[in-house]
Structure formats: structure tokens, C-alpha cells
Amino acid sequence: MHNADIPVTVIKTQKTLFRLNLRELWTYRDLLFLMVKRDIAVVYKQTVLGPLWFFLQPVLTTLMFTLIFGRIARIDTAGIPAPLFYLSALIGWNYFAACLNETSQIFRNNAHIFGKVYFPRLVAPVSTILSNLLKFLIQYALFIAVWIYYYVQQPFQVHWLWLLPGTLFIILVLGITGLGAGLFISSLTTKYRDLSFLVQFGVQLLMYATPVIYSVNNASFSEEFRLLLWLNPLTSLIEAFRFWYLGAGTFEPLWILYSLSAALLLLLGGILVFNYVERDFMDTV
Amino acid sequence: MIMGKALQVNGLGKMYRLGTISTGTLSHDLNRFWHKMRGKEDPYATVGQLNDRSGKAGENPYVWALKDVSFDVNEGDVLGIIGRNGAGKSTLLKILSKITAPTSGEIKVRGRIASLLEVGTGFHPELTGRENIYLNGAILGMRRREIQKKFDEIVDFSGCEKYIDTPVKRYSSGMYVRLAFAVAAHLESEILIVDEVLAVGDAEFQKKCIGKMQDVSSSMGRTVLFVSHDLNAMARLCPNALLMNSGHIYAQGTTFDMIGKYFGELGKKPPGELQRTGSRQIRLTDIQLLDHDLNEAKSLGSGMPFTIRIRINVLEDVAGAHFAVTLKNAFGTKVTSSWTNFSGQQIDIRKGETHRIDFHFSDLSMVPGEYSVISYINAGNEVIEMIDDVLLFSVLESGTSAFLRYPTISEGLVISRSEIQSQKE
Structure with a gap:
């Protein structure tokens, strides 16, 4: 019976805060995969339209924006057809907002599991990021279809070489920002429940501080106001995406670097706080 | 076969903090802070807490x-x-x-x-x-x-x-x-x-x-x-x-x-810790185990007659009150009960009176071991008072029966003098 190969683990007080046990995360990759599958499957179980909802949501939002901000408020869309203009930002925004919203509720939604079984807690937030990535890809496909439709009708400037690397980069940075901020908030919500209401509301407001329905270069903005907008780490990403696909945004490498640093900083801080809370999370909830 | 150690637990301790744990919402925490600033009482302090270590909780917010x-x-x-x-x-x-x-x-x-x-x-x-x-x-x-x-x-x-x-x-x-x-x-x-x-x-x-x-x-x-x-x-x-x-x-x-x-050893709860449930118009004030000579005892010989005596205090008139005691063994299995309801016996009680009720067990032979008593007072479907583990006692081998070895708790609840015959056919 005695088997020298059986690994010995030691359970004791965790002293270091910054410990990103990627190897452990890797051994749980099957769980990661199954949780992503669960998140996706659960959405369309017992629904009539099923995965179509992933399409419908951005379509309806775009239509609503076109009606309200395009037709009624007449906000300048830089010469780009309004639906395309909104959709180009909405898909990225939706991805970020979903990552943030869902990650920020990780502890609350998983308290019943976290309290019973051990697995690397990071599996839960990472799996939400991945399942949202899948949803993003579906919406991205929708965007590409709309994009081609308008391009065929009247071509606009496209920076072809940037499309693939640019998109990948933006998904990555948006995901990191959402994950980092979400980890922060989820850790704080274990102590303060009311923060999660603030987040849901705050995310809605944040959209208006991000160039989704307008462009940073809107003629009516003052220089100071523009600077304020640029300080939002999402601005440079959304604008660059528009610039590459529609030739209508602005591509500011320095501000992109700023966004990247902000994302990494958020992630680092988020993991620190997450680890701190995770140690005795079960004792406070 | 060499046996290794699967688990080695060494000086393990876990401390929880009591008292001013966060209230769980930011507004409450701010409110508490504001109350403290003005020298007022904490509006969210919890009263009387936690498990059986409650005695020291007041002075020391940390509990192991x-x-x-x-x-x-x-x-x-x-x-x-x-x-x-x-x-x-x-x-x-x-x-x-x-x-x-x-x-x-x-x-x-x-x-x-x-x-x-x-x-x-x-x-x-x-x-x-x-x-x-x-x-x-x-x-x-x-x-x-x-x-x-x-x-x-x-x-x-x-x-x-x-x-x-x-x-x-x-x-x-x-x-x-x-x-x-x-x-x-x-x-x-x-x-x-x-x-x-x-x-x-x-x-x-x-x-x-x-x-x-x-x-x-x-x-x-x-x-x-x-x-x-x-x-x-x-x-x-x-x-x-x-x-x-x-x-x-x-x-x-x-x-x-x-x-x-x-x-x-651990089962003997101090009186303050007894769990009393029910509407409690009648209260049990005392319970005793008496041997066959009606002397108070902590243990009994198996098969010897014994009595459980309770004293009650009637706080309010209750029509048709019934009284019972149930004996439980160490596994929590009920061995038997004695209930005034079984015989239809009525005990006439009035507000302000105290009564003594004796339950005599004359022919019960329990397997040696630890036992506890649950006391019940009820009227119709209403529970007036129920107390679990109100009395604990041991049943010992009494030597009166002709057993070479007594059955144990894993072999049954009661001892019956069975006769075993064998015949070659």
C-alpha cells in the first residue's frame, strides 16, 4: 500500500499575498473548460431563441442607439453609417462590461461552491472571461457581417494590416482590464455587499464616459474635456478599433500604452486583493 | 505492509474574530463609524453569541x-x-x-x-x-x-x-x-x-x-x-x-x-445549558434518578427497578396536561417511554402549585451503557415543555442475572433472559 510516489502537501497559514499559482490553475484546466461550457449552455437551456440572444442583444441596442442618438440627438458619427459606428464600439464595450460585471460577483455567486470544495479560486473568474470571449466572438462575427455590408455599399478607409493583431490586442487588454477591476470589486463585495449595486449602475454610466455613442474628436468637445475622456483606459482601445476598421477613430500609441499599463496594474492589484480575501473569505461571508 | 501516515496534524489552530466583524454593507459600516465618533453605542453589535465559548466572548473578541x-x-x-x-x-x-x-x-x-x-x-x-x-x-x-x-x-x-x-x-x-x-x-x-x-x-x-x-x-x-x-x-x-x-x-x-x-463526561450539561422548548406554562424544576430503595442514584444495575422523579411548577392552568419521560441510549436511540397518556391517567393541576411525579420502571433491563432522559409535558398537540438530555445516568452490569457476558449496545437495546437449548437430531 505504501507508495512513495504520493505527493505530500502542507496546509498552513498563507503568508505571501502575491502568489499566482499558474501551475495549479493548469492542472484544473478541465474544470475551466467545463465551467465555460456550463456558462454557455445554461444561457440557452429552456429558451426559444437559444444562442440567438447573443446576436439579438447588440442588434437591438444598436437599433435603439441609432434611433435615439443618431436620429433624435443627432450626435456626430464622423461620417460613418450610425449602426456601424455604434456596433464597432458596442461589441468591445459589451465584452468589457460583461467581464467586469460577472467577475465582480464571483465570490457572491460561488459562495456555495467555495464553501464546500477547494479548487484554485482563480478558475472561476478566468472561466467567466473565457465564456465572455466566446460571446464576444459571436458578436464580432455579427459586426463583420454588418461591416462588409456597408463596405460593399460605400467603401471607407480600412487599415487592413492592423485588423488581426489589433483586434487580438484589444480583446486581451479589455479582458485584462475587466478581470482586474472585477477581481478588485469582487474582493471588496465580500465585505460590502452594496458595492455590487454600485458596480452595475456604475458600468452603465461608464459607457457614456467611453466613446461608444460619440467620437473623441467630436467637434463640440473642448481640449480639456477630450483629455478627460482619454484618461478613461477604455477610450484609446475603442478609438483604435474604430480607426483600424472604419478609418474614423484615432490611433494614439501613447494612450494605448497608458491603457495597457492601467490594465496590468489593475490585474496585479486585483490578484493581490483577491488572494488576500480568498484566504479567509469563507469566514466573513 | 508498511503503513505511512496519511495525515499529520501539528499544533493546528484557527482563530475567529468576534464582535466588530464588518456588518456587511458599506452604509452600515459608515453608520457604525459615525456612532462611534459621537460616543454612542454600536447600533449593529450582536448580543449573546457563539457556540459554547460564550463566557469569554465579551472581554476578548478573538476566539479559538x-x-x-x-x-x-x-x-x-x-x-x-x-x-x-x-x-x-x-x-x-x-x-x-x-x-x-x-x-x-x-x-x-x-x-x-x-x-x-x-x-x-x-x-x-x-x-x-x-x-x-x-x-x-x-x-x-x-x-x-x-x-x-x-x-x-x-x-x-x-x-x-x-x-x-x-x-x-x-x-x-x-x-x-x-x-x-x-x-x-x-x-x-x-x-x-x-x-x-x-x-x-x-x-x-x-x-x-x-x-x-x-x-x-x-x-x-x-x-x-x-x-x-x-x-x-x-x-x-x-x-x-x-x-x-x-x-x-x-x-x-x-x-x-x-x-x-x-x-x-461531555454530555453532562450545566443546568443553564439545557435546551427547553415549548410554550412553558408548566416548568420542570427538578429531575432525579432513584434506585429501588428510592435513594438518589447516578447509576443503576441492569434489570433493577428504578424511578425517575420529576418536580414541576405550574405557572398557568393547563387543561389535560400529560407528562412523559423517554430513555435514550448513547446512540440516541429511544429505548422506552413512560407517559401518563398511555394509561389515560389525568393529573389534576392548578396554577401556582408544585407537583412531584414518579415514573416507576419495574421490569426494564437495559444493556449496560450510558443513557439520557428526555422530559415532556404536553396538552393535546401542544408541547408545554420538552427538555432533551435533562438527566444522564449509567446502567451497569448488576450481577443479578446469570450472564457470562452482558450484551453490549451494539447487540441490542434491552436484555432479555432468553433460553438457548440445543439437541442433537
Whole structure:
């Protein structure tokens, strides 16, 4: 019976805060995969339209924006057809907002599991990021279809070489920002429940501080106001995406670097706080 | 066969902070801060708390749920953990399964730990049985290949083949638990932690579970830690047990001895700790065990007549009040009851009176061991007062009967003078 190969683990007080046990995360990759599958499957179980909802949501939002901000408020869309203009930002925004919203509720939604079984807690937030990535890809496909439709009708400037690397980069940075901020908030919500209401509301407001329905270069903005907008780490990403696909945004490498640093900083801080809370999370909830 | 140590627990401690734990919402915390600033009382302070360590909670906000706990478990052992609520059993299991970190000390673990702190963890109601087996298995730490390999065995054990592609929200609670237990029981781990799973499922399935757990430890050499309030199951499964009290290990030994100690030494609650339930217009003020000469006793000889005497205080008139005492053995099994209702006897009581009621047991031979008494006062369907474990006593071998060896608690509840005849045919 005695088997020298059986690994010995030691359970004791965790002293270091910054410990990103990627190897452990890797051994749980099957769980990661199954949780992503669960998140996706659960959405369309017992629904009539099923995965179509992933399409419908951005379509309806775009239509609503076109009606309200395009037709009624007449906000300048830089010469780009309004639906395309909104959709180009909405898909990225939706991805970020979903990552943030869902990650920020990780502890609350998983308290019943976290309290019973051990697995690397990071599996839960990472799996939400991945399942949202899948949803993003579906919406991205929708965007590409709309994009081609308008391009065929009247071509606009496209920076072809940037499309693939640019998109990948933006998904990555948006995901990191959402994950980092979400980890922060989820850790704080274990102590303060009311923060999660603030987040849901705050995310809605944040959209208006991000160039989704307008462009940073809107003629009516003052220089100071523009600077304020640029300080939002999402601005440079959304604008660059528009610039590459529609030739209508602005591509500011320095501000992109700023966004990247902000994302990494958020992630680092988020993991620190997450680890701190995770140690005795079960004792406070 | 060389036996290694599966678990080495060394000076383990876990401290919780009482009192000013965060209230849980930012506004309440701010409010509390504001009250403090003005020198007012904390509006969210909780009154009277926590388990049985309450005495010191007032002065010291820190409480050790576990302190200096050290023990070893050999590979292949099935160890039971016994203790009252708040003794630290759950905290110990939570630390072992890495759900919460210890404050001091350490545990060396050889191999993987699977915990069944509550089966069905992570089951999603919308997913089918099949999908849930995979998800739950992965949550418990199994790889997908491993689950695939064991899939048929799991389904077979659960007895849910027909419904395996039905969402589990349509399962009966019994099926749900069977499936969940099946997944966990097939997890290949060196150490299995089981807490209170057997409280669910029908008798047949419980038998299956106990069989599986015995299998797991004997044939596969897995180590099992078992916590349950079902002391019968504990005695059947675990040869050895750990008795915990107030965050310490009180004693360690054979399960039978530990159950005896649990009832004999730890079971004697101070009067203030008696759990009284009911509407309480009539109160029990005293209870005594009397031997056949009506002298107060702490123990009895098996088969000797005895009396349980209660005194009551009538605070309000109650029509048709009935009185009863029930005897329970160390496993919590009721041995017998004596109730005024059985004979239809009416006891006439008036407000402000005190009464003495004697329950005589003249021909009861209980198996030697530890016993406790539950007292009941009721009127119709209403419970006036019920007190569990109100009196504890031991039954000893009396020497009056012609036994070479007395039966033990695992062999029955009462002693009957059976005659055994054999004849060659």
C-alpha cells in the first residue's frame, strides 16, 4: 500500500499575498473548460431563441442607439453609417462590461461552491472571461457581417494590416482590464455587499464616459474635456478599433500604452486583493 | 505492509474574530463609524453569541475555534470525529479541505483529499445528469479522462441511468443526492472526508454508501475521515474516533469508548445549558434518578427497578396536561417511554402549585451503557415543555442475572433472559 510516489502537501497559514499559482490553475484546466461550457449552455437551456440572444442583444441596442442618438440627438458619427459606428464600439464595450460585471460577483455567486470544495479560486473568474470571449466572438462575427455590408455599399478607409493583431490586442487588454477591476470589486463585495449595486449602475454610466455613442474628436468637445475622456483606459482601445476598421477613430500609441499599463496594474492589484480575501473569505461571508 | 501516515496534524489552530466583524454593507459600516465618533453605542453589535465559548466572548473578541490540535492518521484508517456542535469538527474539516486557512500550525497530507462536505456541490439545476457528473467531478478535482473512465460506474452506482440526459432540476431529491454521492465516491483520492452525507437518501442507498465507504478504505487503502451525528453509522464504519470538545482533542480511542465518553463526561450539561422548548406554562424544576430503595442514584444495575422523579411548577392552568419521560441510549436511540397518556391517567393541576411525579420502571433491563432522559409535558398537540438530555445516568452490569457476558449496545437495546437449548437430531 505504501507508495512513495504520493505527493505530500502542507496546509498552513498563507503568508505571501502575491502568489499566482499558474501551475495549479493548469492542472484544473478541465474544470475551466467545463465551467465555460456550463456558462454557455445554461444561457440557452429552456429558451426559444437559444444562442440567438447573443446576436439579438447588440442588434437591438444598436437599433435603439441609432434611433435615439443618431436620429433624435443627432450626435456626430464622423461620417460613418450610425449602426456601424455604434456596433464597432458596442461589441468591445459589451465584452468589457460583461467581464467586469460577472467577475465582480464571483465570490457572491460561488459562495456555495467555495464553501464546500477547494479548487484554485482563480478558475472561476478566468472561466467567466473565457465564456465572455466566446460571446464576444459571436458578436464580432455579427459586426463583420454588418461591416462588409456597408463596405460593399460605400467603401471607407480600412487599415487592413492592423485588423488581426489589433483586434487580438484589444480583446486581451479589455479582458485584462475587466478581470482586474472585477477581481478588485469582487474582493471588496465580500465585505460590502452594496458595492455590487454600485458596480452595475456604475458600468452603465461608464459607457457614456467611453466613446461608444460619440467620437473623441467630436467637434463640440473642448481640449480639456477630450483629455478627460482619454484618461478613461477604455477610450484609446475603442478609438483604435474604430480607426483600424472604419478609418474614423484615432490611433494614439501613447494612450494605448497608458491603457495597457492601467490594465496590468489593475490585474496585479486585483490578484493581490483577491488572494488576500480568498484566504479567509469563507469566514466573513 | 508498511503503513505511512496519511495525515499529520501539528499544533493546528484557527482563530475567529468576534464582535466588530464588518456588518456587511458599506452604509452600515459608515453608520457604525459615525456612532462611534459621537460616543454612542454600536447600533449593529450582536448580543449573546457563539457556540459554547460564550463566557469569554465579551472581554476578548478573538476566539479559538481550534487550538493546539495534533493527531496522526495512518493510511487506510477510517477515523470518526465526534463532538458537540461548536466543538471544532467542521472547522477542522474545512481546514483539511483547504476551504479556510489555519491561523497556526500545519497539516502534512499525503495524497489528494476529496471532501464530501456536502454532496452535489456545483450541481447546476439546468444541466443534465451527464453534464453535472463532468462538472461536479472537475470541481472535486478529477480530470476529464478520469471521469470518462468511471462514467458508467458512477451512473450505475447512482441508479439514475434512465434520467442521465434529463436536467437535474427534474430529479427527485433522492436521485439528486444519489448521483452526487456517486460522483464523489468514485473520485480517486487517497483521503476522503465525509460530513453528514448519510442524513439523506433512503435506507437502501444509505447501506450502499456505507458499503462503498468500507470498500474504499479496506480494499483500496484509502483513508476516510467521517463526521456525523448519526452515531450508529459512526460505530459501524469507524473502528477509531477522535472526541473533540471546545476546539481541543478531548480523547482518542475506539469509537465505542469515545461515544461512551461523549455521553458520560461531555454530555453532562450545566443546568443553564439545557435546551427547553415549548410554550412553558408548566416548568420542570427538578429531575432525579432513584434506585429501588428510592435513594438518589447516578447509576443503576441492569434489570433493577428504578424511578425517575420529576418536580414541576405550574405557572398557568393547563387543561389535560400529560407528562412523559423517554430513555435514550448513547446512540440516541429511544429505548422506552413512560407517559401518563398511555394509561389515560389525568393529573389534576392548578396554577401556582408544585407537583412531584414518579415514573416507576419495574421490569426494564437495559444493556449496560450510558443513557439520557428526555422530559415532556404536553396538552393535546401542544408541547408545554420538552427538555432533551435533562438527566444522564449509567446502567451497569448488576450481577443479578446469570450472564457470562452482558450484551453490549451494539447487540441490542434491552436484555432479555432468553433460553438457548440445543439437541442433537
